[in-house]
Amino acid sequence: MGMTKTTSTFLARALAGLGLVLMAAGSWADEVPPMVAQQVSPSAWYVEGASALGSPANQNFISNAAFVVTPAGVVVIDALGSPALATRLVAEIRKHTAQPITHVIVTHYHADHIYGLQALKAQGARIIAHRRAKAYLNSETARLRLEVSRQELAPWINDDTRLVEADEWIEGDTTLTVGGVRFQIKPVGPSHTPEDLVMYLPSEKVLFAGDLVFRSRIPYVGQADSRHWIAALEKLLAFDATVIVPGHGPLSHEARKDMQLTRDYLVFLRESMGKAAQNLDPFEEAYKNTDWSQFEHLPLFRVANRMNAYNTYLLLEQEAR
Secondary structure: OOOOHHHHHHHHHHHHHHHHHHHHHHHOOOOOOOOOOEEOOOOEEEEOOOOOOOOOOOOOOOOOEEEEEEOOEEEEEOOOOOHHHHHHHHHHHHOOOOOOEEEEEOOOOOHHHHOOHHHHHOOOOEEEEEOOHHHHHOOHHHHHHHHHHHHHOOOOOOOOOOOOOOOEEEOOOEEEEEOOEEEEEEEOOOOOOOOOEEEEEOOOOEEEEEEEEEOOOOOOOOOOOHHHHHHHHHHHHOOOOOEEEEEEOOOEOOHHHHHHHHHHHHHHHHHHHHHHHHOOOOHHHHHHHOOOOOOOOOOOHHHHHHHHHHHHHHHHHHHHO
């Protein structure tokens, strides 16, 4: 059976995203970046990935992960970008507790957050994710992404690396209680991905925001529904959080201020590319004539911005139909 035009376009855009990984070869660091768990609150810690592209040198350590220690076990939020990283995360957890790792909550199924799942699954953890992620797991896009990663991120991603499904697929607001500690899990997609989840620890007012919040760098937009993403940021402000653990970048202690960069960037993309799509301006012309000066100083601008703009241009063409 041949590809439809829609399928072909989707795969083309997905492969464009894979270029982020392919381009990493020229920017390897000399040493593997350190992983040190930083305390967020009395019970929570997080590890912070580099503001860089995934590469063999950094083991694909380009995103954050977190964990919460309860009297009955450890709840982990996201699994990092390779099994080796997840194994290092387990070692960091062991510095703070001998409690078993009971659960992993997956904020979304992007490669830099899930390729470590198999190592945490081997620890006996139960994986929780949004049901919409099943479509991605069974897609050609996921297969192609893993295939390319096995080539470009070897030996950390190899033939033994596999996509791991959740043990529990959720659809609506969900409460998880472990050792008397309550976790509120809230779907906020489609935003960055169709399956976005955030998790709130109300007893310590910590919000784990996944990739709805990027700090100190350009967001990766990909196939995002940017209109709903902007609305979802407002939903995050409804949580009474004193600290936010973003999917990328350092902790946030000023929720509205620190979400503003992500929001302003998405709004600017939609306004600039929306005007071009409405006027039927060719993308190349629209991109060249857009003033990007307020964002071009940010890490990964040169790598991600053009792709973000192009995907937003296509999205707004579809919205206008």
